[in-house]
Amino acid sequence: MVYVSYEHSQAAIHNSVNTNLLVATENTGKAIDNWMDARKDDLRIISYIAENSENEKLQKYLNSFQNEHEGVYLEFFIIDAGGNIIFSTLNNPSNALKEPFLKDALEGRLFISDVSLSSTTNLPEIIITNPMRKNDTITGIMGARVSIENLYMIIEGIDIGRSGEIFLVNNKGELIFHKDRFRILHEKINNNFAVKEVIYEKRGVGDYINYKGENVLGSYYWLPLYRWGLVVEQKRDEAYADIITLEKETAVISIFAVFCVVLVAIVISKRITEPIESLKNGAAGLVNGHFKPISVSSKNEIGELTEIFNQTAEELLDIRKKLETKIKLANKDLEEKNKELIRANEELKKLDNLKSDFISLVSHELKTPLSAIRTSAEFLESEDTMDPDVEKEMLNNVIMNVDRLTRLINDILDLSKIEAGKMEFHYEKVNVQEIAKAAIENIRYLALKNNIAINREIPEYLSPLLADKDKLIIVLNNLLSNALKFTYNGGEVVLSAKEEKNYIEIGIKDTGIGIEKDKVAKIFDKFYQADSTSRRKIGGSGLGLSISSAIIRAHGSEIYVESEPRKGSLFYFRLKKFETI
């Protein structure tokens, strides 16, 4: 604003300075015109007198006229139509004939010549001529050589300031007035804006660098009647002294204003930024979910904005809470599913491990008898003479291992059949007494050999079972032979059965070595032997319990174990009764 007002003031001052200069120039121009008009009038009067007077009388009149005008008129002269000077106030008339005014004068017009240096006084002068007539016929020309010193004095009287310069140029740019007289018609000014303008017959005012290289404000005024250009120049410093003062003042005012504005701005911005800051904090809180409504401190737009923000924030928080709950639920769901997946994956891994363990176990179990067979056969083959007892021993070893291999393969096939669900079960009415007898019969020889008593504790009357008879005999055989294997010589194995309300419980109890508590769970694993040394002494594929357990499970039941180390074990399972429908 300060700047604008400064601009305005500056422009106003500028204008007024320019206008002043222009007016001064115009006034000067008018003064010149006035002076020149007076000269023209003079010459018209003299012409008229000359037309009607005798030469002697005219001479006297002109002399007194010259005196009256104090050196303005240097000479009066008359030229006839032929161009010869027929009269002059001087004894040595100038050679005016060569002047071009003759033509104009002969055409009946007043003529004003260019400024030239007088041939007699070497001072600037002009020649004004006016035709003389007699009965509308031009009889001659009345001419006057006019010193323009008077005019100069008038021009110099105009106040153009200390640094001002005023000068006149002709249409060629030659100085025809300057305060330094010796420069007149000795100097030509070309490199000056105002001169260039004025000899294009223009009038105006402008800032420019003048022919002296000064920053000036210049006014130029064309005087067409005389083909003169009037130029008034003033140094800018001076012309615009007011403006410079104004500039200084403006600077001071500006600094003060800026200070004030900054102060005000701080105050105002604080008033604006504080609510905005709290809005910002509120928004940040909203993002974090710790939103507290912002207190509305002002009633302006920001206050309204804050209120709207509070409302929106509350709505957003509400939505957020709802979303969070939903996400929590979804996450929980995902977590559970993930856990299930992990569990399933672990089980799969476990299964995979079991599978590869099983394969390596099977391969070992298969390789061992194979190795024995091969070594025995190789030995038999390699020796030419052999102790017959050793030979028999070797052949026996071969047969034993072939049997073992066959058993193992059958067991593995059975087990994989059951596990794959491909073993067929034929459920029928099964008499417990009957299968007990059959099972015991199969192991009687082994029991006798080891001096182990096998007793049956089965009631006379017992409801029949619903079971696969052959498979059940396999289970009993496995459990009984296991019992025999782990029972010391002279021990006892009991096969029992008792009737319960809905089922019959069958148990095989021994007085054997028993099973350590930590190993009970493992005995149903394939190839697991609670005591590794047992394999050498006892044999067996290591799959008997696995198979038995699978068969009983197929019957919808389970084999249970109760055992005490060094005292014995009890294996028992429950089977459904056969019901006649």
Next chain:
Amino acid sequence: MNKNIDDKIVELIKKNENISNKEISRITGIPEKEVETRIRGFSDSREKIMIVDDEMSTLLPLKRSLEAQGYIVIEAYDGYQAIEKAKTELPELIVLDLMLPGIDGFEVCAQLKKDEITGKIPVIMLTAKDEVRDKVEGLEMGADDYVTKPFNLNELKARIKNVLKRSKE
């Protein structure tokens, strides 16, 4: 050291032909059983091989075969027995099965190699496993050779001969 003990026993017998094993045991500080074995060893120039395997059916043909080759064969059915017998019987070579009840073949080998007396007895590992990992582990434990089951009897015999020859050099 073994040689020194044997020399000492021979010296003692030379002094007193009727000296009892018990007396020798007392003087040398060696168990009576070992004295007995050593004395028996003086008269028997055959090389003694110990087979360690829990599978009788594997052990038996191998035993008979080696016996037929003129070796004295002693048996061990598990790791503890193997270490114990190695110390008392001082076999020239041990054929050791890896899969043993109790402590396994690797552990047996490591313990044998740690002991001053049994440490120099060459060991041939024998197992149904044929994985490279087991072989490397066995050899790291100080086994001198390795044969996988089912093995070629002639190959095993050749290896036994070879290892025995090497151990004497």
